[in-house]
Amino acid sequence: MAVGSAGYMVIESDRGLSPLDAVYMTVITVSTVGYAEMWEPSRAARLWTLGVIVFGIGTVSVAFTSLITVFVGGELRHVREKKKMESKIRSMRGHVILCGYGRMGALAVADLTKRGVRIVVVERSEALAEVLREAGILFITGDATEEETLERAGIASAIALVVALPSDADNVYVTLTARTLNSDLKIVARAEQPATEAKLMRAGASRVVCTQIMGAMRISNLLTRPNVVDLVDMASKGVELEIDEYLLHADSTFAGSTLMDSALREKTGASVVAIKRADGETLFNPGPNATLSAGDTLVFVGPAGVSSRLDAIQ
Numbered sequence: 187m188a189v190g191s192a193g194y195m196v197i198e199s200d201r202g203l204s205p206l207d208a209v210y211m212t213v214i215t216v217s218t219v220g221y222a223e224m225w226e227p228s229r230a231a232r233l234w235t236l237g238v239i240v241f242g243i244g245t246v247s248v249a250f251t252s253l254i255t256v257f258v259g260g261e262l263r264h265v266r267e268k269k270k271m272e273s274k275i276r277s278m279r280g281h282v283i284l285c286g287y288g289r290m291g292a293l294a295v296a297d298l299t300k301r302g303v304r305i306v307v308v309e310r311s312e313a314l315a316e317v318l319r320e321a322g323i324l325f326i327t328g329d330a331t332e333e334e335t336l337e338r339a340g341i342a343s344a345i346a347l348v349v350a351l352p353s354d355a356d357n358v359y360v361t362l363t364a365r366t367l368n369s370d371l372k373i374v375a376r377a378e379q380p381a382t383e384a385k386l387m388r389a390g391a392s393r394v395v396c397t398q399i400m401g402a403m404r405i406s407n408l409l410t411r412p413n414v415v416d417l418v419d420m421a422s423k424g425v426e427l428e429i430d431e432y433l434l435h436a437d438s439t440f441a442g443s444t445l446m447d448s449a450l451r452e453k454t455g456a457s458v459v460a461i462k463r464a465d466g467e468t469l470f471n472p473g474p475n476a477t478l479s480a481g482d483t484l485v486f487v488g489p490a491g492v493s494s495r496l497d498a499i500q
Contacts, residue, residue, distance in 0.1 A: 187212055190238040197230045211235075216242035267319070272338065275306055275324055279343045282306070285330035285360055286351040287314045290376060290397070294348060295323060306339045330360050336367060346372040349391075354382040358389050365390025421487065428490040430456075436480040439499075446474035454495045456488020 190212035195203050203225075211223070215238045227235065281304040284291055291307070298305050307325040309315055318325040328335035330351065341347070347364050349357045354377060361375050375391040377383045383394045407415050421429040434441050440448045451457055461469040464481030478484070486492045 193234050278340050280345045282346045283339045283344050284348040291350040308339050341367045349375040354378050358385050361391050362389040430486045430492045432484045434482045440478050441480040445476050454492050456486040456492045458484050459487050460485040
């Protein structure tokens with residue numbers, strides 16, 4: 187409309203056309219209404235009118251087709267869903283962010299979701315984003331190495347970050363960026379090469395998972411201690427046997443008592459195999475006279491549902 191009107195005013199400048207006349211001529215031309223021309227156009231004006239018709243109607247047709255695609259193809263619905271999802275993510279507190287929905291990331295999301303952990307996935311692939319959308323998983327489409335993407339995922343209010351990108355260099359960079367944005371964040375990072383583990387720790391990772399080292403250790407354990415592996419696998423699944431941890435808060439009724447006085451084994455059916463103190467010291471196989479304090483993390487081995495039973499008797 188602007189270009190067409192400006193063209194008429196320039197071409198027919200000797201006629202002294204007003205902006206309203208030029209706009210009117212453009213509108214009746216593009217809309218193909220067929221009203222009479224307001225003046226006898228020159229040869230140049232007629233050629234310009236042909237151009238306005240071809241390009242104007244073409245533009246309107248493309249715009250109309252795009253509008254139909256938005257409504258029929260579901261793009262408008264996706265836009266609404268995206269805005270609703272981002273609004274929900276902005277209001278989240280204490281969630282976990284996972285960067286990279288690859289093979290390892292997908293398995294981690296499935297297990298964390300099963301355990302009731304609120305999670306937000308950061309993934310750059312549009313194809314994987316569609317998989318996340320269909321699965322009903324909250325996600326942000328973008329590059330995890332960029333601060334703006336991590337901020338959109340709620341890095342400031344998250345409690346943990348899982349970095350599972352396929353590139354070790356990207357994992358180091360994301361870890362360093364996340365640690366800068368949130369100094370209290372717990373960061374679990376993936377390393378493809380054993381040499382990257384030290385770099386990730388220096389970048390600010392709380393824990394590093396090296397797939398090569400873990401795979402080698404599992405092979406070794408399967409050959410030398412198969413029954414132990416079976417027991418740990420059963421406990422990790424939490425079906426019949428479970429290895430769980432429980433944090434004693436300041437208002438816990440067990441704080442200040444000994445293991446014997448707390449009678450945790452009788453009340454939960456599980457044994458306390460370790461106590462991690464608030465200062466980081468770990469007491470393995472604690473005796474009955476070991477004192478429990480607020481801030482201690484108790485590690486249990488026993489029937490599934492230890493934490494739920496403890497919450498019920500607090």
